Amino acid sequence: MSKLIDKHNKLNMENRPFSDNSLKPTEDTIKKNLYSSYKFYNELDNITFKFKKDWNFAKSSGWMLKVHDGKKALYYLIPLNNSFIISLTLREQEKSEFLSNDNLIELHEQLKNAKKYSEGFALKFLISDSKSYTPLVTLIKKLIEKRK
Template identity: 35%
Template sequence: MSTSIFDDKASKPDEDELRKVLAASAEYWGALKTFLEDKYAPITTEWKFYGKKSGWLLKVLRRKRNLFFFIPQDGYFQITFVFGDRAVEAVEKSDLPENLKSTLRNAKKYMEGRGLQLEVRCAADLEHVKKLVEIKIKN
């Protein structure tokens, strides 16, 4: 997992800091939050600091199930998913780009599944994340 731009354990990020860091991509984060609340409520979030290597990450959950980690960066953000076997199969059958399918297919398999990390810098990236959320929830 990449290191968050927020790497000081003593300073948990707030909404103002997040908006400043994300800059133009804050619009995509807002759109993703709206999508989740409109389609999959209840959604909860928890800021977590796992260590200096990861920094502050936002864990996004539906009920008690982990959907993804949100990792703020300078001017964009990353989303990290972990998919089980059924979800990996659903991604393979989806209309998502081949490079995402290949990355997931070639990811190391852990007990909890395979990881996939995406950068969100534009509307197309956001649409891929939405599709992956749908797959994660259905599988």
């Protein structure tokens, strides 16, 4: 099961290599800091090649990558040391459909427990290995398909 980040498992700024506003991430610094999880970052980048990608800085999280279609964010990515966080929101209908999808069974518990905000149901995932990445990439592919 992929790791869900919640209020009891927050990562502090020491684990965030891009917390300096003046040092925007580059491909080289991302590759160096993500280390073994870079391959997952790179695969997500390839899967979302049709989406716009913008780096934004926030004091609370450091630099984060917004992957969007010009209107709605598909997900936000926060690079860490040897891992990264993916944050996304699902609409009510998407959540319902994904809960009935057996290909996403590993995520059903997280989907059921997702907190509702005005933007949708919020999910956060810590990606550090294949076990945490595989269910997430399945979800993102389904989400891209759904939002065409």
